[in-house]
Amino acid sequence: MIPETLRILLDNTQGQRHAEWAGRDVWLANESWGELAVSLQGAQVLHYAPASDHAPAEGSSPAPDNAPAEGSAASPGETLVPGGWLWVTPTPQALPGAIRGGIPLCWPWFADEHTADESSDRSGPMHGPARKANWRLEAVDEHEDGVELHLSPLERLHSQLVPRAVVQANAHRLHVELITEHLGETPVKITGALHSYLAVADAHACRVEGLAGARYLDKLKDFADCEQQGELGVRGRIDRIYHSNAEVVLDDEQRRLRIARQNSDSVVVWNPGEAPPEDTAPADARRFLCVESANTRLDPVWLVPGAQHLLGTTLSRDT
Numbered sequence: 001m002i003p004e005t006l007r008i009l010l011d012n013t014q015g016q017r018h019a020e021w022a023g024r025d026v027w028l029a030n031e032s033w034g035e036l037a038v039s040l041q042g043a044q045v046l047h048y049a050p051a052s053d054h055a056p057a058e059g060s061s062p063a064p065d066n067a068p069a070e071g072s073a074a075s076p077g078e079t080l081v082p083g084g085w086l087w088v089t090p091t092p093q094a095l096p097g098a099i100r101g102g103i104p105l106c107w108p109w110f111a112d113e114h115t116a117d118e119s120s121d122r123s124g125p126m127h128g129p130a131r132k133a134n135w136r137l138e139a140v141d142e143h144e145d146g147v148e149l150h151l152s153p154l155e156r157l158h159s160q161l162v163p164r165a166v167v168q169a170n171a172h173r174l175h176v177e178l179i180t181e182h183l184g185e186t187p188v189k190i191t192g193a194l195h196s197y198l199a200v201a202d203a204h205a206c207r208v209e210g211l212a213g214a215r216y217l218d219k220l221k222d223f224a225d226c227e228q229q230g231e232l233g234v235r236g237r238i239d240r241i242y243h244s245n246a247e248v249v250l251d252d253e254q255r256r257l258r259i260a261r262q263n264s265d266s267v268v269v270w271n272p273g274e275a276p277p278e279d280t281a282p283a284d285a286r287r288f289l290c291v292e293s294a295n296t297r298l299d300p301v302w303l304v305p306g307a308q309h310l311l312g313t314t315l316s317r318d319t
């Protein structure tokens with residue numbers, strides 16, 4: 001589910017190329033294994049669609065996967081078009097604002113949980129500076145019938161820590177790694193997130209399986225400590241941090257997406273409900289559910305000098 005203008009750029013791509021979208025340098029691939037779009041602002045994956053999403057099932061009409069259901073939240077005149085596993089707002093903020101959608105990298109902290117060291121790095125924007133920064137595409141490697149990208153920020157984002165990102169996409173899965181290297185002298189506590197905006201038919205009719213019995217902090221109830229009773233059904237505004245290392249499956253009744261995580265004991269589930277942020281119309285906000293692979297206040301990482309930490313997520317179909 002991406003803006004029509006991004007769809008048109010992908011349709012006009014054969015193989016791989018750079019293009020400009022919403023004022024950002026965007027790397028695009030339209031290959032036999034599928035499609036990928038990555039913004040160099042934030043090293044942010046904006047779109048992924050395996051080729052199988054376009055192949056009509058035997059005996060069925062070739063409707064795109066995740067097409068709006070009759071009576072769903074899609075609004076007339078919207079410029080979002082169906083297709084792909086990720087959602088991107090059709091009305092992105094102007095630069096230097098961040099793009100809402102895809103998989104923003106929240107680094108080196110999640111939300112306002114700033115790094116704990118003695119430097120000025122203790123202050124800064126919500127979700128850290130990485131998502132607004134300009135990144136460089138260091139390498140594009142062919143990989144398992146797909147592609148592997150390596151990205152690094154153009155500027156220094158922290159006095160002691162350096163991030164890099166790896167994106168792998170092929171016909172079966174999308175995998176993103178956010179790697180932090182400690183090049184400084186003193187231990188630093190970090191959090192962070194791969195803030196995945198997953199495209200869904202209706203955010204208020206989704207099921208997230210795998211969290212039954214898990215404890216969570218409810219941000220809508222001043223971080224009240226709660227326990228998940230049964231599987232999670234999302235029916236409206238939600239903002240929770242689950243303490244779990246389990247794989248989860250997002251079922252929107254049209255697709256079952258498996259979300260595996262590496263070195264993440266926090267799963268953030270977020271949808272703004274009827275009061276979305278300014279850069280998103282309420283009807284468009286019904287078309288995503290964030291299920292984030294994260295390190296939060298529940299599982300912060302203490303990095304010592306010379307060490308590195310890898311936060312990862314892998315999206316695949318659950319069959």
Ligand SMILES: O=P(O)(O)OC[C@H]1O[C@@H](O)[C@H](O)[C@@H](O)[C@@H]1O
Nearest residue numbers: 111126127195219239268270277
């Ligand atoms: O609007 P932002 O800064 O992208 O953040 C979006 C949301 O991100 C989620 O991860 C947080 O749990 C929410 O509280 C927050 O509102």
